[in-house]
Amino acid sequence: MTPPPLTPTNHRKVQLSHITTHSLQDLRQQAAVAAKVFIQRDYTNGTVCQFQTKFPSELETRIDKQQFEETVRTLNNLYAEAEKLGGQSYLEGCLACLTAYTVFLCMETHYEKVLKKIAKYIQEQNDKIYAPRGLLLTDPIERGLRVIEVTLFEDRSLGR
């Protein structure tokens, strides 16, 4: 049920496969009262984007604690990498300033690159781990980097 990677050529194919996935999801959504768990931000290290690794009680029956914490920890590391202050970020910033920020017309920022990586990681995690367990992780960027939204579906066996 792994959706193929999206490229312009196979977009149409993906759409079709997603129809099947969506219908599956749709069933799950329509059938079950979807519960949602929100993993809040962790501000103990300041304004850096970090999420609490505390395992929510609602997920206890669904997924392994270690697994979940691993996911959140990886996400935290990825966000830290995006906001890292280092030689590369300073270089990028200075170059951008000197070119009056026109360089971003052809190049994307380091942060944007990492966000793409995060999106791919979440998709991958969803497909491999969470979807089989009737869970769905929402990319925090969709929620303004406030929360990681975990949607709980009714536990149904998924053949496909």
Add this chain to the structure above:
Amino acid sequence: MHLGLSESMRDCEYSQISTRTSTPMETPYKKKTPKKRKWESFPGRNKFYCNGRIMMAKQTGVFYLTLVLILVTCGLFFTFDCPFLALQLTPAIPVIGGALFLFVLGTLLRTSFSDPGVLPRATPDETADLERQIDGANGSTSYRPPPRTKEVAINGQTVKLKYCFTCKIFRPPRTSHCSLCDNCVERFDHHCPWVGNCVGRRNYRFFYMFILSLSFLTIFIFAFVITHVIILGLSGFHTYLISSNQTTNEDIKGSWSSKRGKDNYNPYSHGNIFTNCCVALCGPLPPSLIDRRGFIQSETPQLAPPTNGIAMYGATQSQQSHMCDQDQCIQSTKFVLQAAASPLLQQSVEPIILATCLDDGGSLPGRTSLPLGEPCNSLPLVGQPTPPTSNPNLSCHEPAEMLPIHGHGHPHPGVHHHHFLTPEEVPSPPGILPCGSPMGHNHGMPASFYNPASQDSLHEDSVRGLVKLSSV
């Protein structure tokens, strides 16, 4: 950036399933039909332009004022000051000014048009979850819940996180709700009406660079406008001096100012501005008098008195005390002879006051006048007070020498034939001397004796002599 990512997410239609109430079957097809963009239903009080690319506050009047002020000031500077300065000083001035101006404009627009770091409002699910957590066992409340705060320890320091009722979130640290824009803004600095936007996490650096570069631009323009004014002012001042034929010194002292006296006026002025300007700018250029490249002569006691002849106009008693009065008289007589030997024979008679030489050596008549037309056989000199043939420098100490040359028996009786000049009438440049007769005097004095340099020195000496004479 954010929008771009949503686009990619929308393509795979993955996460939208769990949150949208619309049927998923529609979603892939809906993508073809024009959908509303998020900015169109943005809950905050912001204005969007260019299909969501530009984001500003609701009140933008002051921003346009800022833009106009910068454009007008720089426009005036480039139009009026830069051509002048580029020519007078260096063409780098407009180049640097232009670069600075573009940078200021760029940072201003970047500050004004970008998202300052607005936090999107909580989804209904989030809100419900939060409310559930806070209210706890309590039933749903119809009234607004009491203000909530959350305490967090950040790097050892306890910080209170407030709950925002508008956005329905607990504000992250350093986030504040802007009442003008009705948004929670991350790392909220302030709402700046001059840029027409909030200044927050995402546009603070542009704001800072804007105000910094604007300061430099202001200083730059101000400095060069002042320079321009100074150059202009100085030219203007000297234009005034030229037109009134004054020197800076005279102007400062107020020598010819009407404040000194009712009838005080500049005697050197030619009367009208045009003439004064012409004389100053196009008048004859006098030659250098110091003969820098001339060779030093071997020492003979024929040097003129150390003081300049012209300076003798204001000769004081102290200078005269250097020589005895007898010497003075003799000297003066000689000079008088020289001076009078100028072609003033044909000149109209002007009675001249000649001071009597009161000392025992003096035997000059007190006052003489030259009858017009009387041929003065004794005057061999023509034109200017020319020197004797072989001796270009007038010597003050050998009066006897002069007599034979002049062809007089004695200086005294012939004096009364001469036309004596008062110091004021002594002409300075040879050209201005009202020379009644041309060089070819009917006495036939050869013009070959004419020697400008020696003439000048002789002239000066004679002037000196006359002054001395008059002051005795």
